[in-house]
Amino acid sequence: MAEVIVLDSPEDAGRFVAAHIAAQVRREPTFTLGVATGSTPLPVYEALRAESAAGTDFSRMTAFALDEYVGLPAGHVESYRSVVDREVTEPLGLDAARVHVPDGSLDGIETAGERYEAALDAHGGVDLQLLGIGRTGHLGFNEPGSSFGSLTRVKTLTERTRIDNARFFDSLDDVPIHCVTQGLGTILRARHLVLLAFGAGKAEALAAAVEGPVSASMPGSAIQLHQRVTVVIDREAAASLEYRDYYRWAQDHKPQWQGI
Ligand code: PGA
Numbered sequence: 001m002a003e004v005i006v007l008d009s010p011e012d013a014g015r016f017v018a019a020h021i022a023a024q025v026r027r028e029p030t031f032t033l034g035v036a037t038g039s040t041p042l043p044v045y046e047a048l049r050a051e052s053a054a055g056t057d058f059s060r061m062t063a064f065a066l067d068e069y070v071g072l073p074a075g076h077v078e079s080y081r082s083v084v085d086r087e088v089t090e091p092l093g094l095d096a097a098r099v100h101v102p103d104g105s106l107d108g109i110e111t112a113g114e115r116y117e118a119a120l121d122a123h124g125g126v127d128l129q130l131l132g133i134g135r136t137g138h139l140g141f142n143e144p145g146s147s148f149g150s151l152t153r154v155k156t157l158t159e160r161t162r163i164d165n166a167r168f169f170d171s172l173d174d175v176p177i178h179c180v181t182q183g184l185g186t187i188l189r190a191r192h193l194v195l196l197a198f199g200a201g202k203a204e205a206l207a208a209a210v211e212g213p214v215s216a217s218m219p220g221s222a223i224q225l226h227q228r229v230t231v232v233i234d235r236e237a238a239a240s241l242e243y244r245d246y247y248r249w250a251q252d253h254k255p256q257w258q259g260i
Helices: 010-027 042-053 080-092 109-123 159-168 200-211 219-225 244-252
Strands: 003-007 032-035 062-065 067-069 128-131 153-156 178-181 193-197 229-234
Touching (some): 109 178, 200 219
Parallel strands (some): 193 229
């Protein structure tokens, strides 16, 4: 079962997750972090910057992003390559050669998925994968109906996701229709999944992912198949969890020696 940790705020959650990542990096400087985009992981990245300022050296870390839009002009400010560079690569001093984002350029898009899988395999996979969850239940951009065995490939975004992401663009028409995303099968190969969710708008999808039936109709429920999952959320996102009192009880009685 996933470990569910309910904290008071996204900032507390960001500090909690960043402290864990920083401790791992201090132990193993070549740690590989799977980075997510969107609003959800931003408190983690902010707290990682504080860990960096406090002396943790992230320069040998490798990063793999979950997904990328298809067809945005190179250097577009909302491409996930740009977001990862701005939020992670530059402020944490990562070597840009060790930061991987699926290639969403139209030229060669047919092989973008295979090329990304090959890069992941050649590297030896991801140690800790940060995940948000969409209101459709998507992980990465694996919309409902995605196979649990899927690998990195081109997907079509749902209208719900395009509307949710329109806030980053000038208009809905500017939001790409296609993306390249790690598959659910790719995500499940990461050695530790850390799923974050904040706010009431995520409560339903989060509860369905953590406690609902395992189903391709709820891509987030794929986490129930993984052996090591930590769900870090705020009280609003926890509101629809049936067993939240138990999760709290388990936290209050957690053995000292257990990490996350
Ligand atoms: P958000 O998106 O963090 O911007 O809410 C999460 C997601 O779509 O996976």
